[in-house]
Amino acid sequence: MARQHPISSYLPVSFPNGNRVRRFGKHCPRCHAMVGCEHMSGLASLQQDKLFLAAQGHCPACHHRFPIACVITDDKRVHRVLLPLWVYRLWLNMATRNTPQPVPQEKWELEEASPATTGFIVNDVASVTCSEEILGRFHNQPISAWIEYEGRRFQFERAAPPGQFALNEQELLLAGTLIYRQQEIATTA
Numbered sequence: 001m002a003r004q005h006p007i008s009s010y011l012p013v014s015f016p017n018g019n020r021v022r023r024f025g026k027h028c029p030r031c032h033a034m035v036g037c038e039h040m041s042g043l044a045s046l047q048q049d050k051l052f053l054a055a056q057g058h059c060p061a062c063h064h065r066f067p068i069a070c071v072i073t074d075d076k077r078v079h080r081v082l083l084p085l086w087v088y089r090l091w092l093n094m095a096t097r098n099t100p101q102p103v104p105q106e107k108w109e110l111e112e113a114s115p116a117t118t119g120f121i122v123n124d125v126a127s128v129t130c131s132e133e134i135l136g137r138f139h140n141q142p143i144s145a146w147i148e149y150e151g152r153r154f155q156f157e158r159a160a161p162p163g164q165f166a167l168n169e170q171e172l173l174l175a176g177t178l179i180y181r182q183q184e185i186a187t188t189a
Contacts, residue, residue, distance in 0.1 A: 007037040007055050010044035015074035021051060028059035029066050035059050040068055043089060045096045049074040054081075054089040119167030122149060122174050139177055147172070147180055154180030 012022040024037040035057050042055025051072040058065050067085035070078050081088050122128060130144035137143060138159040146155050154172045157179045167173055170182040 004041045004043070004056075007040040007042060007044055007053065011037060013044070013046055013051055015046075015049055015051075017049065017074050019074050019076055021072055021076065024053070024072070026057060026068055028057070028062060028064055030064040031059060031062040033059055033061035042068065043092050045092055047096070052092055052095075054085060054092050056085070118169045119171035119173065120149065121167075122172060123176065125175055128174065141175055141177065143178060146183070147174065153183045155183050157181040 007024060011024065012020050014020045024040075025034050026040075027033070028035050039060055040055040040057045042053065044055075045052045053068060053070050053072065055068040056065055057068050069081040069083060069085050069088045071081060072078050083091070127149070129148040130142075131146045133145040135143045135145055135156060143156055143159065146153055148154070149172060157171065159178055161177065165173060165179060167179065172180045172182070174180060
């Protein structure tokens with residue numbers, strides 16, 4: 001028998017006509033609280049223009065368990081199945097055993113990597129003095145050989161796609177993509 005998964009792991013589902021089912025819920029038969037698909041575990045199978053659901057619901061409000069046996073058509077209408085859940089689940093397993101089904105997706109919440117910002121970040125290009133020597137262009141922005149910012153001179157180091165950079169304390173990010181390194185001051189003895 002197929003392994004039971006949270007119904008939310010099968011969603012969203014797209015029908016061939018372009019309609020999508022993003023979420024699903026049912027009222028608890030005991031307390032009438034809305035039970036979302038994250039509190040249902042079972043099977044879901046997309047067959048042509050129908051989504052078959054055979055699941056067990058668990059109400060978070062009153063902890064009542066109840067069967068869910070239904071078919072969602074491509075016009076997003078929910079139709080109740082009058083078979084006992086165990087019969088419907090058995091039929092669903094038999095009907096889908098040789099057809100490829102969407103694998104339930106593991107829901108991972110990934111934090112976006114925030115770039116290290118120990119250097120300088122300057123978004124206003126007008127606040128820096130740019131050299132007249134242009135090395136090239138990146139994202140339609142001219143790359144100056146050097147820039148001056150707050151009395152310090154920075155030499156062009158590298159370009160980075162927006163949001164994909166790390167700065168050290170001697171570097172300056174200009175307009176979100178161009179990285180300049182502070183020039184070492186030569187001392188004469």
